[in-house]
Amino acid sequence: MREGYILNGRYQIIRSLGEGGMANVYEARDLILQRNVAVKLLRLDLSDDQAAIRRFQGEAMSLVELTNPHIVSIYDIGEENSLQYLVMEYVKGMNLKEYIEQCSPIPYQRVIEIMEQILNAVSEAHANGIIHRDLKPQNILLDEQGNVKITDFGIAIAAAQSTITKTNTMLGSVHYISPEQARGSIITSQSDIYSLGIILFELLTGHVPFEGQTAVSIALKHYNAQMPSVREFVADIPQPLENVVLHATAKKLTDRYKSAGEMAVDLRTALQPDRQNEPRWQPHSEVDQETQILPRIDPKQIVNEKPTTTMEDEDDKVKQTSKKVTKKVNDKKSKPKKKWSKKKKIAFTTIGLILLAIILFIGYVLFSTPQNTTLPDVAGLTEQQAKQKLMKAKLEIGEITYTNDDKIAKDHVIKTTPSANTEVREGASIDMVVSSGPQKQAFGDYRGQVYADVKSRLEKQGVTVRKKESYSDEYAKDEIIEQSVKSSKKVVLSSTTVTFVVSKGNESYSLRDLTNYTLKSVQDYASDLGLKLQINKEYNDTVANDMVITQQPSAGSDISEGDTLTVTISQGKDPAKEDQDDQDSYTSFTISVNVPFQPTANQTSNKIQVYIEDKDHSLSNVYQSFDITNDTSITIPFVLEGNKAGKYKIYRDGQLVAQNDNVKN
Structure with a gap:
């Protein structure tokens, strides 16, 4: 959805915040309430999926009832042009994943504080019958005050329901998936608790416990592998804190915390002195909860039966059993019918069910296991080109995040996770980082600063600097008077040109x-x-x-x-x-001569030169020189001896315009 688009006549789209498997999220402006909000739009490929739409709307309605301060609030639910959308509280800050990457190692008290807020929110959701199913640091936001806000409550349920056959259903979250989710069992509130245990592990160590190249390999580790010890990564982590991780991530549901509240109570006292010598937590039983005990079968009823160890053995077993069944059918035709005992019927029924299960399992493995493929290099392609190339390689589009980049053009791919040329399974979900263009910043106000200093600083940052000069009685010489780029305008410095008007001082x-x-x-x-x-x-x-x-x-x-x-x-x-002067024969007086102004096409003033001859002056020397811009009356003083006459000549732009050779008082 493009920037500036107004959804439902009310929510003006500002920018994209990210894309996920279920929906795309945008920052928008509520034009009625004049506040920023987050708008989540159901993906176009799910717009005709009625089950996804019902769950999208139904879960959103249930979330309206949640008023916990640590859960992102739902403001509005609607539809426009068959697009389902939710309007939610906009949280300005970062997600927990980014916080961990920037702040690790995190003080233990701060870890507990963050987890208590998360547990408080999850506990209320569980009390209202809502299971998150996709708890991970990317869905946990921290506002600018450091307070937790959990998002995507219930939406994960709709995503799982409508993409149940897609491998990428769990890749984005596979690092936090519970064993029962990995094997497709019924999910309960304790599944969220397992995810919370993994989040606590990451808060304490800075990374997740299980890594792998494919979602399947990571999921299998959650199902089979023993949880690594946090103290192997950070030796001084208190044992009670590790015990909370172990208790929350127990493979058996009966060994795991029963509720988020129970986990919160245990976590709250983990740093108290009376628990410092606490032993490492151990599950009550090592027997896997999912193990099923089959009815006892009489060995006499199974001839030469051996345990199955490989798929080839299973195929042989099926053939041998088939032959036995055929033989029994032929025997029935030649021998009189005998009534089977109830015990025999149960035994053969059990054997048949076991064989059917084995055949179905082999078929499932053969036909559902994805093939390996090489992840193509999409770096430098546009986002749309990269999506097409990945889908052509039979890969799913995972989480798309946007970041500034000075070298990669806007809307072009910077990198993928996993990285290019990595061997992955077909259907694997590939996350992409897309460039949102170079970093923009406010240009700044440089008025009153010395031009040479500003020019040097900005040119080092790639700005093209130009100069104009002007007289100013407010700014000292060489100080900047004006700038062509507004101080508040956000620009990419490396592609910005600015013209400064620089003071020449007073005119x-x-x-x-x-x-x-x-x-x-x-x-x-x-x-x-x-x-x-x-x-x-x-x-x-x-x-x-x-x-x-x-x-x-x-x-x-x-x-x-x-x-x-x-x-x-x-x-x-x-x-x-x-x-004494009276006795002298000198006479002093002045005369006035009017000189008219004569403008020309090339000049706006006339140069006037005055020559006089009297007692103290000679016509050979200029007596006075000045410019006029209008008709001017010139006063000329004379000092004459006796009856002698004075003289004067007046030139305008080099031409004689007035003369008198007999000036007397």
Whole structure:
């Protein structure tokens, strides 16, 4: 089911959580209650299996009654387009299998705490007549607080019912299967207890007790092999803890714990000091509970009968018995009929039943035993291609899990369990790990950081980094102002390109030559550029009152908003020298000349150059140079001796626009 699909107008699919033999599970959003949930969909190949549907729905209805805090809650049951689905509590965290792999060795007290929560949930389910049948660490979830949540209660029953002839019915769970499940006997609540004993074994040692290349070989070990000692793997495990494992995994039901509550009581006191010298637990009897005692047969009634040891011996035995029966029939035709005693009838009936059972068993072994095959290599194929290839090899699809991978493309197979080219039985269930693509992560906020440092870090992670520059009065030079990728966006770093806008600092300007500007003009200029203006005043014999004498920084210097501009303003002649000046024949005055602005296609300002000739200046030298962007009135000061005339020339972009060779006061 694709991401974004809205099931029944309410549950929006977010992502796949996994696939199993019975159903596929997705994380979804409940659009009405605004919460995340887990949606389990019955597999398409079971959509027409009425028995599977009835059990799917029936078990789900019974689970609604379970309100144990350690059992995943069922919220809703429904059907859409012939798809049966369950809506369950979504548990954010990991399953117990992942926890064991990440945290082993686990402290014994924590092991007991986890098992007590599991036993509490199983005990309530058993009290309500529900047997899990598929207890394994993959079906036990741990939330972010470390609390247990068991899932798939009852669903395993439906899976077993509808896939009873498939080998993969037990492969995914065969490491935790009870002896009675392995041999097809009636399953009871004690079957769950055996599985709990295996889970406890794995919690203590970090691995399961029995391994093998096929489901059948592992199942046979559960049926026949002695349970390994946990103390052989971890020597300091307390004997009472091992005793709980042995008691829970006893082959005989009469030796096993009768209930989950009984196991919980024993486990709860396993670390108490008064049990530290407890001997190793032993079953009450080594006689297998399943052994059947046949009625005693009179040896005189069986001639030359020997124990059967091989299939060939059984075939010979059947032939010999057939000959005897034929001989007896022929004898009957030639001899008078005799009445058989009741004792003889029972003996021959028993022999016949034994022979029939032997023949059926031989036939079953010959025709039902799967053949060996080599597991094909499906790594790198798409999930669908891998499924087709495995099914073509007469193999079943087991559990499919998804994980991030930087090298394998999304929806392509990373590996299988067992691994490729392993010899397996036809019909074996093959688990697959499928790539969900490279790991995504939030890109992060880099504003305010130094661009060079950020660029170096990100390029090491495969990010393509680009740069734009801009002036800023908020960020210092070389600091990042903006980024093209949002900080919260989840990306694959190795395939991400980002553009950073980097600060060039405050925008700078070329400072004008303010000589002979009036105080008011200087104040306006400083205000327009955001400059701090510092004014000094002094007497000057040549610069008219209220005009700029000098400036700091000098004309042409770069200056930015907030910088300080210092100007010295003339106060005119020193009063102490006025009398002396009056005696002189020099005349000081100013004139104003209006210069019109002339824009062009290639420029937005005009360069103005002013030349004057008076007592202190010569036409051969530029008196003043500046730019204008609109019509401007230029004030020109003159100091003339006697009746001499002054001169001026004004150039705009190199062309003479104003001239006067006879300037007088």
